[in-house]
Amino acid sequence: MNFKDQEVVIEEATPSSFEGMDIVLGAVENDLSKKFADDIVKAKAVFIDNSSAFRLDPNVPLVVPEINGEDILKHQGIIANPNCSTIIGCVAVHGIHEVNPIESMVVSTYQAVSGAGIGGMNEYFDQMKALVSNEPLYPQVFPYQIASNLIPQIGSFDENGYTSEEMKMQNEGRRILHTPDLNVTCTCVRVPVVRSHSLSMNILLKDEMSVEEIKKLVEKAKGCKLVDDPQNLQYPMPLDTSDQDLVYVGRIRKDLCQKKAVNLWCCGDQIRKGAAINAIQIAEKWIELNERN
Amino acid sequence: MNFKDQEVVIEEATPSSFEGMDIVLGAVENDLSKKFADDIVKAKAVFIDNSSAFRLDPNVPLVVPEINGEDILKHQGIIANPNCSTIIGCVAVHGIHEVNPIESMVVSTYQAVSGAGIGGMNEYFDQMKALVSNEPLYPQVFPYQIASNLIPQIGSFDENGYTSEEMKMQNEGRRILHTPDLNVTCTCVRVPVVRSHSLSMNILLKDEMSVEEIKKLVEKAKGCKLVDDPQNLQYPMPLDTSDQDLVYVGRIRKDLCQKKAVNLWCCGDQIRKGAAINAIQIAEKWIELNERN
Secondary structure (H helix, E strand, O other): OEEOOEEOOOOOOOOOOOOOOOEEEEOOOHHHHHHHHHHHHHOOOEEEEOOOOOOOOOOOOEOOHHHHHHHHHHOOOEEEOOOHHHHHHHHHHHHHHHHOOEEEEEEEEEEOHHHHHHHHHHHHHHHHHHHHOOOOOOOOOOOOOOOOOOEOOOOOEOOOOOEHHHHHHHHHHHHHOOOOOOEEEEEOOEOOOOOOEEEEEEEEEOOOOOHHHHHHHHHHOOOEEEOOEHHHOEOOOHHHHOOOOOEEEEEEEEOOOOOOEEEEEEEEOOOHHHHHHHHHHHHHHHHHHHHHO | OEEOOEEOOOOOOOOOOOOOOOEEEEOOOHHHHHHHHHHHHHOOOEEEEOOOOOOOOOOOOEOOHHHHHHHHHHOOOEEEOOOHHHHHHHHHHHHHHHHOOEEEEEEEEEEOHHHHHHHHHHHHHHHHHHHHOOOOOOOOOOOOOOOOOOEOOOOOEOOOOOEHHHHHHHHHHHHHOOOOOOEEEEEOOEOOOOOOEEEEEEEEEOOOOOHHHHHHHHHHOOOEEEOOEHHHOEOOOHHHHOOOOOEEEEEEEEOOOOOOEEEEEEEEOOOHHHHHHHHHHHHHHHHHHHHHO
16 A cells, blocks of 8 residues: 555554564454454553553553553553543643642533544535535434534443443543542534534532633643633634644633633544544653653 | 515514504614614513513513513513523423422533524535535634534623623523522534534532433423433434424433433524524413413
């Protein structure tokens, strides 16, 4: 296959494919990740896995490098790459959390079609074309029409009424932010946007804090860009964060119900920081930590 | 002008236009509502006003008929029609609130382009056409591209960092739900959807209540339709509520942070129930109350 003017050989993975490798980046479904994990570990490579197969395994670090990069040191062969919207939400708030711990969060997401892969993106484009030319459309990737519509379901439903995607924000967020008792109540919604997930976050802090102080913490937090000048119509939008590595954070303001809570709005490219870039950053951090030790 | 095969005469409104009328339905900007309000009251017509000019005036009832229709009896010539997303949110929760008072709400909205009028809808269609044919687009009605994007601003910004639209949910909600100390912290977002606003609502109740009990209250609440069977992929979507008068409510589940709170998701057509239909229903209720007295 040609990639950036170079010929690259693509091979089918087999149990013996991993001999001599230092790093294996996994971008496959859970069953394939599970199938090959032992082979990768036996070959003494480190397996940076983008599936959700190992994310809640206590022996597997779940890492966003700018937040809990040192957790990589505890790996036993596998390092898990977190869920896309969880990465974006955690990057947005980690600078605040380090100084003023978050006690709970109410989150509503606005998730792009690219979260469902290239098939989701193609379906969305086809539906837009059908809409502007008044032709019928036939949803296949998404359960319903997504162009000019919203679908309040991402993943499958648990018995508690939450989707698998909604529970990830709490369960993975706890591990990334090192806060095992963090409660997050989340509503995940698919929206007709191509790239970049957006989150409306209401965070309850341990102590009351001014908006100015919070803005300063966001501004100096790694991986974040503060975009918060509403009078000049500056706030994060998914179009601006597409094909960017930073999570944009803005609309920071006091909650009107609880003194210790604040609202914020953030956007991040879920293909880049929400998936591929974070995996690369884990690999880079692993190399850096290996060189240091 | 021809309307439904009938010729209808359109005249410019003047101070003397309202003589002999029983009901005047206003669908104009605040300045025009204020300009003619006295003339309408002097002519002894009742002025049902869709602008926001009088919504917070303590002498003007702010009415959603299925919630506080009896407030009409207190009118002194003017009755105000509430903000669109506030109507939809209040209809979704009023059945619960009557039995188990709501103490506070965290709301994130997903608001359709039709909230900005026919100009907003045309701009959205034009932008979709430009996107599918790879042509440049020039936002005019909205401050930024809205097709395949999200804009976290509706209305102008107050000093507290909230938009005028976000403050309406609290300030108008208090009057409609007869709860002067209700706190609502809201984030309003414009989304690329043609008709129907959607709301992700987190409501803190006075007492803990099971999901089943809440579903029953929503099911029998006037103006609501319970659409909540996630296992069979049944939940409210803006496409289904477009051109409907009912507010669809679903995804009802316990909050994971607070025992007394629940999450829900609702959609309603903001042109119909969120504006025009609610004005007509106020007129019908006014006639009914007049006939009764």
